[in-house]
Amino acid sequence: MDEKMTALNSKQQRTVLKRLLVYTRPHLKPILFAFFLLALTTLGDVLGPILIKIFIDDYLTLGHFPFEPLLILGSAYMGIQILNVFVSYFQLYKFQEVALKIIQQLRVDVFSKVQSLGLRFFDRTPAGSIVSRVTNDTEAIKDMFVFVIATFIQSGFLLVGILTAMFILNAKLALFCLVVMPLIFIIMVIYRRLSSKFYLDMRERLSQLNAKLSESLQGMSIIQVFRQEKRLREEFGDINEKHYQAGMRNIKADGLLLRPAIDLVYIVALIIVLSYFGISSFENPVEIGVLYAFINYLDRFFEPVNQIMQRLSMYQQAIVAASRVFRLLDEEDVAPKQPLVNENKVKEGKIEVRDLSFSYDGKRDVLKNIEFTAYPGQTVALVGHTGSGKSSIINLLMRFYEFDRGEIVIDGVSIKDFPIHELRERMGLVLQDPFLFYGTVKDNIRLHNQDITDEEVEAAAKFVQADAFISKLEDGLEHQVVERGSTFSSGQRQLIAFARTIAMNPKVLILDEATANIDTETEEAIQTALAKMRKGRTTIAIAHRLSTIQDADLILVLHQGEIVERGTHQELLALKGLYHKMYLLQNGSVEGLENAVI
Structure with missing residues (x-):
């Protein structure tokens, strides 16, 4: 089986991520174009609540409804939303296209590496484990590039845009809201440390499942002839049970530290905002539009945070999977080296x-x-x-x-x-x-x-x-x-x-x-x-x-x-040694065997 792998610390995870990002270099132009489209969608998401805030404070509250300004305001809002739909589509399309090309190259690299390895490696590594690296692990990395990185970048853009808009509306209240940021960071750190161990265990168990399945399929005739079905089922079931237990430990961590914990922090932030406006109302009138915009931004602020936390599980799976893939790519037990360019030819065959x-x-x-x-x-x-x-x-x-x-x-x-x-x-x-x-x-x-x-x-x-x-x-x-x-x-x-x-x-x-x-x-x-x-x-x-x-x-x-x-055959028989004994054994000569000199 695979050599036991230990959980990755923060530094090792960053190293793996940097190595993965190296695969993005050939695709810088489409990535930059996707970033530009992402910036446009973020701008659209940020401008929407501001336009509604203007409508509430400047028109709705005053009961003043001039046709032309409201038409411009409404058209701008609808235009932004419609444009966002198309820009979001092309932005997501570009990110996923690049992601699939990256994984395509990574799989070719892994497959090429496997073909260059020496037989020593295959002597000690089950075939199913290697298959798991080339298929399951690269698939997890694909999910990271397709879903996680795009989500992280998009959410990062959105968070920066929302925070900027909040400071523009009310800098003092925006600073109060930033109090919850350390809580979110702590939750992320705890989750990353726990899930790293759980996902590593799950990947190892999945690799063992593949190895056991491969072994069973290749030796099916022997299994059936010697009636080993029950033993193999029990061994497979035992590995499957350990994979299930590792999955359940991860589900418990997800259930506690993902949405529920972040929702609790959101409630704290909402209480801060409402308390601020409630206390301020004793001294000054409350601007309903600003209150609406802040609550809207707060909701929009925690939505990308929730998306990041939910994608964090996929990120952890991908980092663990990538570490296993890179471990294979770094395998030094390669086939014996031969000169790349040499004029030597086999002519006679001596x-x-x-x-x-x-x-x-x-x-x-x-x-x-x-x-x-x-x-x-x-x-x-x-x-x-x-x-x-x-x-x-x-x-x-x-x-x-x-x-x-x-x-x-x-x-x-x-x-x-x-x-x-x-x-x-x-x-x-x-x-x-x-x-x-x-x-x-x-x-x-x-x-x-x-x-x-x-x-x-x-x-x-x-x-x-x-x-x-x-x-x-x-x-x-x-x-x-x-x-x-x-x-x-x-x-x-x-x-x-x-x-x-x-x-x-x-x-x-x-x-x-x-x-x-x-x-x-x-x-x-x-x-x-x-x-x-x-x-x-x-x-x-x-x-x-x-x-x-x-x-x-x-x-x-x-x-x-x-x-x-x-x-020669005759010379060896005349020696009456080991060859003579083997010859007599194969020809069933018991009498000659008893007299043979061993």
């Missing part, structure tokens, strides 16, 4: 592994002083019990992990000195469980590489004898592949993976138990194809079934990360 040692966790070595050479046209097979280090050699050869002890050299050049695209283009990897993408069979063979023509796709399919089953599909190469190719048999998926590799025409062929899940009849066809594929190519093959690598030029027997035996 591989030399020199004194290679490696550890995943920095504590226990999974590879110890590995040395071997694979020449072009040769097949080097890696065999050994589970955990002996076979796949680790492949992982390092493909540059999935960084290593600093020993060396891997191709054609006399360290693999660290090849551009990553050159390595990946010249190495064909076929895994035990091939991955098929949603799309057509042709797309899965070509992998959207437009340099590979339709004729080459067909030739690759024919080369590995995949054309036999592809031709029987309704649309042939245009047949739609569902997610992970679940409607194909394991053998058919493997044949497509072989065709994909052949279409790339690699110099080095890496087979990681490529025939393990294939029936005997299909395996015979693939073994024939493999024999042709290996010609002129350096082949590194991991195999558990020793019958599939008996013709290998060199077989390396690994045990606990070390090469304990090496030679």
Whole structure:
């Protein structure tokens, strides 16, 4: 699961906000235009009560109703209100357009970062947690840009405008009203501190829910076969309950510190205004228009305050979500670095592994002083019990992990000195469980590489004898592949993976138990194809079934990360060591096994 995150303090929240606002730089012109429209709407909101105040004090109170001045006054008021409708629409439209563009870029940045991370990161981070960062967390940030920032800015403009108008009407009373400002500030600070903890807990629980859901969907067949539905439901329910409890704690804080607390402060401010006018009436006549304007402004003053407080919850969610997103963007466990520009090319495919040692966790070595050479046209097979280090050699050869002890050299050049695209283009990897993408069979063979023509796709399919089953599909190469190719048999998926590799025409062929899940009849066809594929190519093959690598030029027997035996099939059998024991076990020779030298 995710490493436990602590609640953000005020300084950390400001840092996250500043980093988010960096994404607004490419959109300064539309933002400034939106600010201009916002200023116009604020001006309209402030002028409205002043016009009514003029009508009450100068005309209504005196019972004086001249037609032309009242027509101008009424027309001005209605014109301001109508204009405000249109200006508010365009202002909101512009703010939200910019917000969506910002989130669009942020999602691209996060997705690109995920693709650049090393496999170490994915080894320790559940897929569902990563999905939560890219989807749920960025969605919360989107809400902040779409609703929160626009509301904060608009409310800020309105508050400044209202306070200015209040000071113009009665400076002394306006100062009295400012007494409530510290109370509002205190409520905001308390709410921010509490909600930051609650929203962080909610985001972590939501991330865990996604991780558990992803794990359950990927392992559904195993869950059903081993009747683990009840256990998974209980685990999911437990995480869901903790998410609910975190949500309820936040709802309690919202219910107390948002509108109710602010409404109480509003009542205090209203009492101050009415008391002021009531006491003043004993000495001087009360201007009804001014009283109306002040009460109206007071109501309008607290409306943006309430909006800010209500949006503050969304702001807190967005800041917590952004901190999680930036934590992913700042992840340093990236894929091994390769030179960006380099002329080194894989020409022959000769591989030399020199004194290679490696550890995943920095504590226990999974590879110890590995040395071997694979020449072009040769097949080097890696065999050994589970955990002996076979796949680790492949992982390092493909540059999935960084290593600093020993060396891997191709054609006399360290693999660290090849551009990553050159390595990946010249190495064909076929895994035990091939991955098929949603799309057509042709797309899965070509992998959207437009340099590979339709004729080459067909030739690759024919080369590995995949054309036999592809031709029987309704649309042939245009047949739609569902997610992970679940409607194909394991053998058919493997044949497509072989065709994909052949279409790339690699110099080095890496087979990681490529025939393990294939029936005997299909395996015979693939073994024939493999024999042709290996010609002129350096082949590194991991195999558990020793019958599939008996013709290998060199077989390396690994045990606990070390090469304990090496030679051809016949040479290793003659040694009567670990390879001999494995061979007897697989061929069911109990009598020979009892006499084998271990």
